[in-house]
Amino acid sequence: MDPDAIQRGERVPHGGETDRDLLDFSANTNPRTPDGVADVYTAALEDSRRYPDDDYPEFRAAAAEFVGCAPERVIPSPGGLAAIRLAMESVLEPGDEALVPYPSFGEYAREIRLQGATPRFVRYDDLLDLGPTTLEPCALAVVCTPNNPTGDAVDPDALASFAARCAAADTTLLVDEAFLGFTDRPSMARLDRENVVVARSLTKLFGLPGLRAGFAVASGDRRDALETARRSWSLGTPAARVGTHCLRQDDFVRDTRERVADERDRLREALETRFDVHPSEAPYLLCDVGDRDVATVIADARAAGVAVRDATTFRGLDSHVRVAVKDRAANDQLLSALGVRDADEGGDD
Known part of the structure:
Protein backbone atom coordinates (compact mmCIF):
# COMPACT_ATOMS: atom_id res chain seq x y z
CA MET A 1 0.00 0.00 0.00
CA ARG A 32 -32.16 -15.86 7.01
CA THR A 33 -29.22 -17.92 8.26
CA PRO A 34 -28.68 -21.69 8.05
CA ASP A 35 -29.84 -23.92 10.90
CA GLY A 36 -27.16 -24.77 13.42
CA VAL A 37 -25.12 -21.56 13.10
CA ALA A 38 -25.55 -20.58 16.75
CA ASP A 39 -24.38 -23.96 18.01
CA VAL A 40 -21.35 -23.96 15.71
CA TYR A 41 -20.45 -20.43 16.78
CA THR A 42 -20.77 -21.23 20.49
CA ALA A 43 -18.50 -24.27 20.21
CA ALA A 44 -16.00 -22.27 18.14
CA LEU A 45 -15.96 -19.47 20.70
CA GLU A 46 -14.77 -21.91 23.36
CA ASP A 47 -12.06 -23.17 21.00
CA SER A 48 -10.96 -19.58 20.37
CA ARG A 49 -8.81 -19.79 23.50
CA ARG A 50 -6.20 -21.22 21.13
CA TYR A 51 -4.92 -19.96 17.78
CA PRO A 52 -6.69 -21.43 14.76
CA ASP A 53 -4.93 -23.84 12.41
CA ASP A 54 -3.44 -21.39 9.92
CA ASP A 55 -3.88 -23.93 7.10
CA TYR A 56 -7.70 -23.95 7.56
CA PRO A 57 -8.09 -27.38 5.93
CA GLU A 58 -11.82 -27.78 6.63
CA PHE A 59 -12.66 -24.27 5.45
CA ARG A 60 -10.58 -24.64 2.29
CA ALA A 61 -12.21 -27.97 1.50
CA ALA A 62 -15.74 -26.62 1.96
CA ALA A 63 -15.01 -23.47 -0.07
CA ALA A 64 -13.39 -25.48 -2.86
CA GLU A 65 -16.36 -27.82 -3.12
CA PHE A 66 -18.74 -24.85 -3.14
CA VAL A 67 -17.10 -23.12 -6.13
CA GLY A 68 -15.67 -26.17 -7.89
CA CYS A 69 -11.90 -25.93 -7.52
CA ALA A 70 -9.02 -27.68 -5.74
CA PRO A 71 -8.72 -26.85 -2.00
CA GLU A 72 -5.12 -25.66 -2.33
CA ARG A 73 -6.30 -22.84 -4.63
CA VAL A 74 -8.46 -21.33 -1.84
CA ILE A 75 -7.02 -18.39 0.11
CA PRO A 76 -9.06 -17.68 3.30
CA SER A 77 -9.85 -14.03 4.02
CA PRO A 78 -11.93 -12.03 6.53
CA GLY A 79 -14.63 -11.16 4.01
CA GLY A 80 -14.78 -10.63 0.27
CA LEU A 81 -13.34 -7.11 0.47
CA ALA A 82 -10.23 -8.45 2.22
CA ALA A 83 -9.78 -10.87 -0.70
CA ILE A 84 -10.11 -7.95 -3.13
CA ARG A 85 -7.50 -5.89 -1.26
CA LEU A 86 -5.13 -8.86 -1.07
CA ALA A 87 -5.40 -9.40 -4.82
CA MET A 88 -4.81 -5.72 -5.58
CA GLU A 89 -1.85 -5.49 -3.20
CA SER A 90 -0.23 -8.44 -4.97
CA VAL A 91 -0.71 -6.97 -8.46
CA LEU A 92 -0.59 -3.19 -8.37
CA GLU A 93 2.33 -0.84 -7.96
CA PRO A 94 2.34 2.97 -7.77
CA GLY A 95 1.79 4.40 -11.25
CA ASP A 96 -0.13 1.38 -12.57
CA GLU A 97 -3.55 1.67 -14.20
CA ALA A 98 -6.53 -0.59 -13.48
CA LEU A 99 -9.82 -0.97 -15.33
CA VAL A 100 -12.83 -0.42 -13.07
CA PRO A 101 -16.50 -0.89 -14.02
CA TYR A 102 -19.09 1.78 -13.32
CA PRO A 103 -21.60 2.06 -11.84
CA SER A 104 -20.25 -0.57 -9.49
CA PHE A 105 -18.88 -1.22 -6.01
CA GLY A 106 -17.11 1.92 -4.81
CA GLU A 107 -14.35 0.09 -2.97
CA TYR A 108 -12.65 -1.00 -6.22
CA ALA A 109 -11.48 2.50 -7.08
CA ARG A 110 -10.61 3.28 -3.46
CA GLU A 111 -8.48 0.16 -3.06
CA ILE A 112 -6.72 0.82 -6.37
CA ARG A 113 -5.90 4.37 -5.30
CA LEU A 114 -4.59 3.13 -1.93
CA GLN A 115 -1.98 1.15 -3.87
CA GLY A 116 -0.87 4.36 -5.59
CA ALA A 117 -2.44 3.18 -8.86
CA THR A 118 -5.02 4.94 -11.04
CA PRO A 119 -8.53 3.63 -11.73
CA ARG A 120 -9.62 3.83 -15.37
CA PHE A 121 -13.42 3.78 -15.46
CA VAL A 122 -15.36 1.82 -18.09
CA ARG A 123 -19.10 1.23 -18.31
CA TYR A 124 -19.71 -2.15 -16.68
CA ASP A 125 -21.63 -3.40 -19.74
CA ASP A 126 -18.82 -2.36 -22.11
CA LEU A 127 -15.94 -3.85 -20.14
CA LEU A 128 -15.98 -7.35 -21.64
CA ASP A 129 -15.79 -5.95 -25.17
CA LEU A 130 -12.41 -4.31 -24.61
CA GLY A 131 -9.46 -5.39 -26.73
CA PRO A 132 -5.66 -5.28 -26.46
CA THR A 133 -5.33 -1.53 -27.09
CA THR A 134 -7.15 -0.82 -23.82
CA LEU A 135 -6.03 -3.87 -21.87
CA GLU A 136 -2.28 -3.79 -22.46
CA PRO A 137 -1.57 -0.56 -20.50
CA CYS A 138 -3.54 -1.88 -17.50
CA ALA A 139 -2.13 -4.16 -14.83
CA LEU A 140 -5.58 -5.15 -13.57
CA ALA A 141 -9.20 -5.36 -14.73
CA VAL A 142 -12.12 -5.81 -12.35
CA VAL A 143 -15.43 -7.52 -13.17
CA CYS A 144 -18.32 -7.72 -10.71
CA THR A 145 -20.91 -10.45 -11.36
CA PRO A 146 -23.71 -9.90 -10.60
CA ASN A 147 -22.82 -6.25 -10.82
CA ASN A 148 -23.55 -4.08 -7.81
CA PRO A 149 -25.84 -2.06 -7.96
CA THR A 150 -27.43 -3.07 -11.28
CA GLY A 151 -27.74 -6.83 -10.70
CA ASP A 152 -26.54 -7.90 -14.17
CA ALA A 153 -24.72 -11.25 -14.18
CA VAL A 154 -22.05 -11.87 -16.80
CA ASP A 155 -22.31 -14.77 -19.23
CA PRO A 156 -19.60 -17.30 -18.20
CA ASP A 157 -18.44 -17.91 -21.78
CA ALA A 158 -18.08 -14.19 -22.42
CA LEU A 159 -16.12 -13.82 -19.19
CA ALA A 160 -13.84 -16.74 -20.10
CA SER A 161 -13.15 -15.11 -23.47
CA PHE A 162 -12.35 -11.82 -21.73
CA ALA A 163 -10.02 -13.65 -19.33
CA ALA A 164 -8.11 -15.05 -22.33
CA ARG A 165 -7.75 -11.54 -23.80
CA CYS A 166 -6.54 -10.28 -20.43
CA ALA A 167 -3.95 -13.07 -20.31
CA ALA A 168 -2.68 -12.15 -23.78
CA ALA A 169 -2.33 -8.53 -22.62
CA ASP A 170 -0.57 -9.57 -19.37
CA THR A 171 -3.49 -8.12 -17.39
CA THR A 172 -4.70 -9.74 -14.18
CA LEU A 173 -8.46 -10.22 -14.06
CA LEU A 174 -10.15 -9.88 -10.66
CA VAL A 175 -13.67 -11.31 -10.63
CA ASP A 176 -15.81 -10.25 -7.67
CA GLU A 177 -18.46 -12.92 -7.10
CA ALA A 178 -19.84 -11.54 -3.83
CA PHE A 179 -23.45 -12.14 -4.94
CA LEU A 180 -22.96 -15.02 -7.39
CA GLY A 181 -24.11 -17.53 -4.77
CA PHE A 182 -27.64 -16.16 -5.15
CA THR A 183 -27.59 -17.47 -8.74
CA ASP A 184 -26.96 -20.91 -10.24
CA ARG A 185 -24.21 -19.57 -12.53
CA PRO A 186 -20.80 -21.30 -12.26
CA SER A 187 -17.89 -19.61 -10.53
CA MET A 188 -14.91 -18.46 -12.56
CA ALA A 189 -12.86 -20.41 -10.01
CA ARG A 190 -13.38 -23.38 -12.35
CA LEU A 191 -11.49 -21.56 -15.09
CA ASP A 192 -8.10 -22.19 -13.40
CA ARG A 193 -6.16 -19.45 -15.20
CA GLU A 194 -3.07 -17.98 -13.61
CA ASN A 195 -4.09 -14.42 -14.55
CA VAL A 196 -7.54 -14.78 -12.87
CA VAL A 197 -8.30 -14.14 -9.20
CA VAL A 198 -11.81 -14.76 -7.87
CA ALA A 199 -13.06 -13.04 -4.70
CA ARG A 200 -15.98 -14.55 -2.76
CA SER A 201 -18.00 -13.35 0.22
CA LEU A 202 -19.84 -15.85 2.43
CA THR A 203 -21.64 -13.42 4.65
CA LYS A 204 -24.19 -12.01 2.20
CA LEU A 205 -25.59 -15.34 1.03
CA PHE A 206 -25.69 -16.75 4.54
CA GLY A 207 -26.99 -13.62 6.29
CA LEU A 208 -23.96 -13.00 8.53
CA PRO A 209 -22.27 -9.78 7.32
CA GLY A 210 -20.75 -9.10 10.73
CA LEU A 211 -18.93 -12.44 10.78
CA ARG A 212 -16.40 -11.37 8.09
CA ALA A 213 -15.61 -14.56 6.21
CA GLY A 214 -14.66 -14.99 2.58
CA PHE A 215 -11.91 -16.26 0.33
CA ALA A 216 -9.98 -15.77 -2.89
CA VAL A 217 -9.26 -18.41 -5.52
CA ALA A 218 -6.14 -18.29 -7.67
CA SER A 219 -3.69 -20.51 -9.54
CA GLY A 220 0.05 -20.92 -10.07
CA ASP A 221 2.39 -18.11 -9.08
CA ARG A 222 -0.55 -15.80 -8.38
CA ARG A 223 -1.93 -18.29 -5.87
CA ASP A 224 1.49 -18.60 -4.23
CA ALA A 225 1.77 -14.81 -3.96
CA LEU A 226 -1.63 -14.49 -2.30
CA GLU A 227 -0.90 -17.33 0.11
CA THR A 228 2.41 -15.76 1.11
CA ALA A 229 0.92 -12.28 1.49
CA ARG A 230 -2.22 -13.17 3.43
CA ARG A 231 -2.16 -12.40 7.12
CA SER A 232 -1.43 -15.24 9.51
CA TRP A 233 -4.62 -16.56 11.16
CA SER A 234 -6.58 -14.62 8.56
CA LEU A 235 -9.87 -16.07 9.81
CA GLY A 236 -10.88 -16.21 13.44
CA THR A 237 -12.02 -19.61 14.68
CA PRO A 238 -15.75 -18.66 14.81
CA ALA A 239 -15.65 -17.27 11.25
CA ALA A 240 -13.82 -20.32 9.91
CA ARG A 241 -16.09 -22.83 11.65
CA VAL A 242 -19.36 -21.06 10.83
CA GLY A 243 -18.19 -20.44 7.28
CA THR A 244 -17.37 -24.12 6.81
CA HIS A 245 -20.77 -25.10 8.18
CA CYS A 246 -22.63 -22.64 5.93
CA LEU A 247 -20.81 -23.64 2.76
CA ARG A 248 -22.09 -27.18 3.20
CA GLN A 249 -25.78 -26.22 3.52
CA ASP A 250 -26.90 -27.13 0.00
Whole structure:
Protein backbone atom coordinates (compact mmCIF):
# COMPACT_ATOMS: atom_id res chain seq x y z
CA MET A 1 0.00 0.00 0.00
CA ASP A 2 1.31 3.44 -0.93
CA PRO A 3 1.81 5.78 2.09
CA ASP A 4 1.21 8.92 0.03
CA ALA A 5 -2.02 7.48 -1.38
CA ILE A 6 -3.24 6.68 2.12
CA GLN A 7 -2.83 10.33 3.09
CA ARG A 8 -5.01 11.34 0.14
CA GLY A 9 -7.52 8.53 0.55
CA GLU A 10 -11.11 8.74 1.75
CA ARG A 11 -13.77 6.33 2.92
CA VAL A 12 -16.62 5.51 0.54
CA PRO A 13 -20.35 5.24 1.38
CA HIS A 14 -22.10 1.89 1.71
CA GLY A 15 -25.46 0.45 2.64
CA GLY A 16 -26.10 -0.81 6.14
CA GLU A 17 -28.29 0.85 8.73
CA THR A 18 -27.19 1.38 12.34
CA ASP A 19 -30.67 2.31 13.58
CA ARG A 20 -32.07 -1.04 14.74
CA ASP A 21 -35.60 0.36 14.74
CA LEU A 22 -35.53 0.60 10.94
CA LEU A 23 -36.08 -2.29 8.55
CA ASP A 24 -32.84 -2.28 6.58
CA PHE A 25 -33.18 -2.58 2.80
CA SER A 26 -29.95 -0.67 2.17
CA ALA A 27 -27.70 -3.73 2.65
CA ASN A 28 -28.04 -6.77 0.39
CA THR A 29 -27.87 -9.60 2.88
CA ASN A 30 -29.99 -12.70 3.31
CA PRO A 31 -32.55 -12.18 6.11
CA ARG A 32 -32.16 -15.86 7.01
CA THR A 33 -29.22 -17.92 8.26
CA PRO A 34 -28.68 -21.69 8.05
CA ASP A 35 -29.84 -23.92 10.90
CA GLY A 36 -27.16 -24.77 13.42
CA VAL A 37 -25.12 -21.56 13.10
CA ALA A 38 -25.55 -20.58 16.75
CA ASP A 39 -24.38 -23.96 18.01
CA VAL A 40 -21.35 -23.96 15.71
CA TYR A 41 -20.45 -20.43 16.78
CA THR A 42 -20.77 -21.23 20.49
CA ALA A 43 -18.50 -24.27 20.21
CA ALA A 44 -16.00 -22.27 18.14
CA LEU A 45 -15.96 -19.47 20.70
CA GLU A 46 -14.77 -21.91 23.36
CA ASP A 47 -12.06 -23.17 21.00
CA SER A 48 -10.96 -19.58 20.37
CA ARG A 49 -8.81 -19.79 23.50
CA ARG A 50 -6.20 -21.22 21.13
CA TYR A 51 -4.92 -19.96 17.78
CA PRO A 52 -6.69 -21.43 14.76
CA ASP A 53 -4.93 -23.84 12.41
CA ASP A 54 -3.44 -21.39 9.92
CA ASP A 55 -3.88 -23.93 7.10
CA TYR A 56 -7.70 -23.95 7.56
CA PRO A 57 -8.09 -27.38 5.93
CA GLU A 58 -11.82 -27.78 6.63
CA PHE A 59 -12.66 -24.27 5.45
CA ARG A 60 -10.58 -24.64 2.29
CA ALA A 61 -12.21 -27.97 1.50
CA ALA A 62 -15.74 -26.62 1.96
CA ALA A 63 -15.01 -23.47 -0.07
CA ALA A 64 -13.39 -25.48 -2.86
CA GLU A 65 -16.36 -27.82 -3.12
CA PHE A 66 -18.74 -24.85 -3.14
CA VAL A 67 -17.10 -23.12 -6.13
CA GLY A 68 -15.67 -26.17 -7.89
CA CYS A 69 -11.90 -25.93 -7.52
CA ALA A 70 -9.02 -27.68 -5.74
CA PRO A 71 -8.72 -26.85 -2.00
CA GLU A 72 -5.12 -25.66 -2.33
CA ARG A 73 -6.30 -22.84 -4.63
CA VAL A 74 -8.46 -21.33 -1.84
CA ILE A 75 -7.02 -18.39 0.11
CA PRO A 76 -9.06 -17.68 3.30
CA SER A 77 -9.85 -14.03 4.02
CA PRO A 78 -11.93 -12.03 6.53
CA GLY A 79 -14.63 -11.16 4.01
CA GLY A 80 -14.78 -10.63 0.27
CA LEU A 81 -13.34 -7.11 0.47
CA ALA A 82 -10.23 -8.45 2.22
CA ALA A 83 -9.78 -10.87 -0.70
CA ILE A 84 -10.11 -7.95 -3.13
CA ARG A 85 -7.50 -5.89 -1.26
CA LEU A 86 -5.13 -8.86 -1.07
CA ALA A 87 -5.40 -9.40 -4.82
CA MET A 88 -4.81 -5.72 -5.58
CA GLU A 89 -1.85 -5.49 -3.20
CA SER A 90 -0.23 -8.44 -4.97
CA VAL A 91 -0.71 -6.97 -8.46
CA LEU A 92 -0.59 -3.19 -8.37
CA GLU A 93 2.33 -0.84 -7.96
CA PRO A 94 2.34 2.97 -7.77
CA GLY A 95 1.79 4.40 -11.25
CA ASP A 96 -0.13 1.38 -12.57
CA GLU A 97 -3.55 1.67 -14.20
CA ALA A 98 -6.53 -0.59 -13.48
CA LEU A 99 -9.82 -0.97 -15.33
CA VAL A 100 -12.83 -0.42 -13.07
CA PRO A 101 -16.50 -0.89 -14.02
CA TYR A 102 -19.09 1.78 -13.32
CA PRO A 103 -21.60 2.06 -11.84
CA SER A 104 -20.25 -0.57 -9.49
CA PHE A 105 -18.88 -1.22 -6.01
CA GLY A 106 -17.11 1.92 -4.81
CA GLU A 107 -14.35 0.09 -2.97
CA TYR A 108 -12.65 -1.00 -6.22
CA ALA A 109 -11.48 2.50 -7.08
CA ARG A 110 -10.61 3.28 -3.46
CA GLU A 111 -8.48 0.16 -3.06
CA ILE A 112 -6.72 0.82 -6.37
CA ARG A 113 -5.90 4.37 -5.30
CA LEU A 114 -4.59 3.13 -1.93
CA GLN A 115 -1.98 1.15 -3.87
CA GLY A 116 -0.87 4.36 -5.59
CA ALA A 117 -2.44 3.18 -8.86
CA THR A 118 -5.02 4.94 -11.04
CA PRO A 119 -8.53 3.63 -11.73
CA ARG A 120 -9.62 3.83 -15.37
CA PHE A 121 -13.42 3.78 -15.46
CA VAL A 122 -15.36 1.82 -18.09
CA ARG A 123 -19.10 1.23 -18.31
CA TYR A 124 -19.71 -2.15 -16.68
CA ASP A 125 -21.63 -3.40 -19.74
CA ASP A 126 -18.82 -2.36 -22.11
CA LEU A 127 -15.94 -3.85 -20.14
CA LEU A 128 -15.98 -7.35 -21.64
CA ASP A 129 -15.79 -5.95 -25.17
CA LEU A 130 -12.41 -4.31 -24.61
CA GLY A 131 -9.46 -5.39 -26.73
CA PRO A 132 -5.66 -5.28 -26.46
CA THR A 133 -5.33 -1.53 -27.09
CA THR A 134 -7.15 -0.82 -23.82
CA LEU A 135 -6.03 -3.87 -21.87
CA GLU A 136 -2.28 -3.79 -22.46
CA PRO A 137 -1.57 -0.56 -20.50
CA CYS A 138 -3.54 -1.88 -17.50
CA ALA A 139 -2.13 -4.16 -14.83
CA LEU A 140 -5.58 -5.15 -13.57
CA ALA A 141 -9.20 -5.36 -14.73
CA VAL A 142 -12.12 -5.81 -12.35
CA VAL A 143 -15.43 -7.52 -13.17
CA CYS A 144 -18.32 -7.72 -10.71
CA THR A 145 -20.91 -10.45 -11.36
CA PRO A 146 -23.71 -9.90 -10.60
CA ASN A 147 -22.82 -6.25 -10.82
CA ASN A 148 -23.55 -4.08 -7.81
CA PRO A 149 -25.84 -2.06 -7.96
CA THR A 150 -27.43 -3.07 -11.28
CA GLY A 151 -27.74 -6.83 -10.70
CA ASP A 152 -26.54 -7.90 -14.17
CA ALA A 153 -24.72 -11.25 -14.18
CA VAL A 154 -22.05 -11.87 -16.80
CA ASP A 155 -22.31 -14.77 -19.23
CA PRO A 156 -19.60 -17.30 -18.20
CA ASP A 157 -18.44 -17.91 -21.78
CA ALA A 158 -18.08 -14.19 -22.42
CA LEU A 159 -16.12 -13.82 -19.19
CA ALA A 160 -13.84 -16.74 -20.10
CA SER A 161 -13.15 -15.11 -23.47
CA PHE A 162 -12.35 -11.82 -21.73
CA ALA A 163 -10.02 -13.65 -19.33
CA ALA A 164 -8.11 -15.05 -22.33
CA ARG A 165 -7.75 -11.54 -23.80
CA CYS A 166 -6.54 -10.28 -20.43
CA ALA A 167 -3.95 -13.07 -20.31
CA ALA A 168 -2.68 -12.15 -23.78
CA ALA A 169 -2.33 -8.53 -22.62
CA ASP A 170 -0.57 -9.57 -19.37
CA THR A 171 -3.49 -8.12 -17.39
CA THR A 172 -4.70 -9.74 -14.18
CA LEU A 173 -8.46 -10.22 -14.06
CA LEU A 174 -10.15 -9.88 -10.66
CA VAL A 175 -13.67 -11.31 -10.63
CA ASP A 176 -15.81 -10.25 -7.67
CA GLU A 177 -18.46 -12.92 -7.10
CA ALA A 178 -19.84 -11.54 -3.83
CA PHE A 179 -23.45 -12.14 -4.94
CA LEU A 180 -22.96 -15.02 -7.39
CA GLY A 181 -24.11 -17.53 -4.77
CA PHE A 182 -27.64 -16.16 -5.15
CA THR A 183 -27.59 -17.47 -8.74
CA ASP A 184 -26.96 -20.91 -10.24
CA ARG A 185 -24.21 -19.57 -12.53
CA PRO A 186 -20.80 -21.30 -12.26
CA SER A 187 -17.89 -19.61 -10.53
CA MET A 188 -14.91 -18.46 -12.56
CA ALA A 189 -12.86 -20.41 -10.01
CA ARG A 190 -13.38 -23.38 -12.35
CA LEU A 191 -11.49 -21.56 -15.09
CA ASP A 192 -8.10 -22.19 -13.40
CA ARG A 193 -6.16 -19.45 -15.20
CA GLU A 194 -3.07 -17.98 -13.61
CA ASN A 195 -4.09 -14.42 -14.55
CA VAL A 196 -7.54 -14.78 -12.87
CA VAL A 197 -8.30 -14.14 -9.20
CA VAL A 198 -11.81 -14.76 -7.87
CA ALA A 199 -13.06 -13.04 -4.70
CA ARG A 200 -15.98 -14.55 -2.76
CA SER A 201 -18.00 -13.35 0.22
CA LEU A 202 -19.84 -15.85 2.43
CA THR A 203 -21.64 -13.42 4.65
CA LYS A 204 -24.19 -12.01 2.20
CA LEU A 205 -25.59 -15.34 1.03
CA PHE A 206 -25.69 -16.75 4.54
CA GLY A 207 -26.99 -13.62 6.29
CA LEU A 208 -23.96 -13.00 8.53
CA PRO A 209 -22.27 -9.78 7.32
CA GLY A 210 -20.75 -9.10 10.73
CA LEU A 211 -18.93 -12.44 10.78
CA ARG A 212 -16.40 -11.37 8.09
CA ALA A 213 -15.61 -14.56 6.21
CA GLY A 214 -14.66 -14.99 2.58
CA PHE A 215 -11.91 -16.26 0.33
CA ALA A 216 -9.98 -15.77 -2.89
CA VAL A 217 -9.26 -18.41 -5.52
CA ALA A 218 -6.14 -18.29 -7.67
CA SER A 219 -3.69 -20.51 -9.54
CA GLY A 220 0.05 -20.92 -10.07
CA ASP A 221 2.39 -18.11 -9.08
CA ARG A 222 -0.55 -15.80 -8.38
CA ARG A 223 -1.93 -18.29 -5.87
CA ASP A 224 1.49 -18.60 -4.23
CA ALA A 225 1.77 -14.81 -3.96
CA LEU A 226 -1.63 -14.49 -2.30
CA GLU A 227 -0.90 -17.33 0.11
CA THR A 228 2.41 -15.76 1.11
CA ALA A 229 0.92 -12.28 1.49
CA ARG A 230 -2.22 -13.17 3.43
CA ARG A 231 -2.16 -12.40 7.12
CA SER A 232 -1.43 -15.24 9.51
CA TRP A 233 -4.62 -16.56 11.16
CA SER A 234 -6.58 -14.62 8.56
CA LEU A 235 -9.87 -16.07 9.81
CA GLY A 236 -10.88 -16.21 13.44
CA THR A 237 -12.02 -19.61 14.68
CA PRO A 238 -15.75 -18.66 14.81
CA ALA A 239 -15.65 -17.27 11.25
CA ALA A 240 -13.82 -20.32 9.91
CA ARG A 241 -16.09 -22.83 11.65
CA VAL A 242 -19.36 -21.06 10.83
CA GLY A 243 -18.19 -20.44 7.28
CA THR A 244 -17.37 -24.12 6.81
CA HIS A 245 -20.77 -25.10 8.18
CA CYS A 246 -22.63 -22.64 5.93
CA LEU A 247 -20.81 -23.64 2.76
CA ARG A 248 -22.09 -27.18 3.20
CA GLN A 249 -25.78 -26.22 3.52
CA ASP A 250 -26.90 -27.13 0.00
CA ASP A 251 -30.62 -27.14 0.82
CA PHE A 252 -30.38 -23.68 2.38
CA VAL A 253 -28.63 -22.30 -0.71
CA ARG A 254 -31.19 -23.85 -3.06
CA ASP A 255 -34.12 -22.54 -1.01
CA THR A 256 -32.55 -19.08 -0.80
CA ARG A 257 -32.11 -18.89 -4.57
CA GLU A 258 -35.72 -19.89 -5.18
CA ARG A 259 -37.12 -17.48 -2.60
CA VAL A 260 -35.03 -14.55 -3.78
CA ALA A 261 -35.96 -15.16 -7.43
CA ASP A 262 -39.68 -15.36 -6.61
CA GLU A 263 -39.67 -12.30 -4.35
CA ARG A 264 -37.48 -10.30 -6.72
CA ASP A 265 -39.97 -10.87 -9.54
CA ARG A 266 -42.86 -9.87 -7.29
CA LEU A 267 -41.07 -6.76 -6.03
CA ARG A 268 -40.03 -5.70 -9.50
CA GLU A 269 -43.56 -6.01 -10.86
CA ALA A 270 -44.90 -3.87 -8.03
CA LEU A 271 -42.11 -1.28 -8.09
CA GLU A 272 -42.44 -0.83 -11.85
CA THR A 273 -45.84 0.77 -11.29
CA ARG A 274 -43.93 3.76 -9.88
CA PHE A 275 -40.26 3.50 -10.84
CA ASP A 276 -38.04 2.33 -13.70
CA VAL A 277 -36.54 -0.90 -12.34
CA HIS A 278 -33.40 -2.49 -13.79
CA PRO A 279 -33.51 -6.27 -14.47
CA SER A 280 -31.49 -8.17 -11.88
CA GLU A 281 -30.15 -11.61 -11.00
CA ALA A 282 -29.02 -10.41 -7.59
CA PRO A 283 -30.74 -9.96 -4.20
CA TYR A 284 -31.37 -6.28 -4.95
CA LEU A 285 -33.10 -4.01 -7.44
CA LEU A 286 -31.90 -0.69 -8.82
CA CYS A 287 -34.75 1.79 -9.16
CA ASP A 288 -34.69 5.03 -11.15
CA VAL A 289 -37.04 7.41 -9.34
CA GLY A 290 -37.24 9.73 -12.36
CA ASP A 291 -37.97 13.37 -11.59
CA ARG A 292 -38.66 12.65 -7.92
CA ASP A 293 -36.09 13.92 -5.45
CA VAL A 294 -33.96 10.97 -4.28
CA ALA A 295 -33.40 12.45 -0.83
CA THR A 296 -37.16 12.87 -0.38
CA VAL A 297 -37.85 9.27 -1.46
CA ILE A 298 -35.28 8.05 1.08
CA ALA A 299 -36.57 10.32 3.85
CA ASP A 300 -40.19 9.29 3.27
CA ALA A 301 -39.20 5.62 3.44
CA ARG A 302 -37.29 6.22 6.68
CA ALA A 303 -40.30 7.98 8.16
CA ALA A 304 -42.24 4.80 7.39
CA GLY A 305 -39.61 2.67 9.15
CA VAL A 306 -37.56 1.46 6.15
CA ALA A 307 -33.99 2.30 5.10
CA VAL A 308 -33.18 2.15 1.36
CA ARG A 309 -29.82 2.75 -0.32
CA ASP A 310 -29.02 6.10 -1.87
CA ALA A 311 -27.60 4.88 -5.20
CA THR A 312 -26.56 8.35 -6.36
CA THR A 313 -23.27 7.64 -4.56
CA PHE A 314 -22.48 5.17 -7.37
CA ARG A 315 -20.56 6.72 -10.27
CA GLY A 316 -22.88 7.60 -13.16
CA LEU A 317 -26.18 7.43 -11.25
CA ASP A 318 -28.08 10.56 -10.27
CA SER A 319 -31.73 9.56 -9.78
CA HIS A 320 -31.57 6.09 -8.26
CA VAL A 321 -32.15 4.09 -5.11
CA ARG A 322 -31.28 0.45 -4.52
CA VAL A 323 -33.46 -1.89 -2.49
CA ALA A 324 -32.63 -5.34 -1.17
CA VAL A 325 -34.83 -8.38 -1.67
CA LYS A 326 -35.87 -9.81 1.70
CA ASP A 327 -38.67 -12.19 2.70
CA ARG A 328 -42.30 -11.62 1.78
CA ALA A 329 -43.43 -9.84 4.95
CA ALA A 330 -40.47 -7.46 4.95
CA ASN A 331 -40.84 -6.81 1.22
CA ASP A 332 -44.46 -5.84 1.78
CA GLN A 333 -43.30 -3.26 4.32
CA LEU A 334 -40.85 -1.89 1.76
CA LEU A 335 -43.59 -1.50 -0.84
CA SER A 336 -45.80 0.26 1.66
CA ALA A 337 -42.98 2.62 2.70
CA LEU A 338 -42.37 3.53 -0.95
CA GLY A 339 -46.07 4.14 -1.55
CA VAL A 340 -46.43 1.07 -3.78
CA ARG A 341 -48.92 -1.74 -3.51
CA ASP A 342 -48.21 -5.34 -4.42
CA ALA A 343 -49.37 -5.81 -8.01
CA ASP A 344 -51.46 -8.74 -6.75
CA GLU A 345 -53.42 -6.23 -4.69
CA GLY A 346 -54.33 -3.91 -7.51
CA GLY A 347 -51.39 -1.69 -8.49
CA ASP A 348 -50.08 1.51 -6.94
CA ASP A 349 -52.07 3.95 -4.86
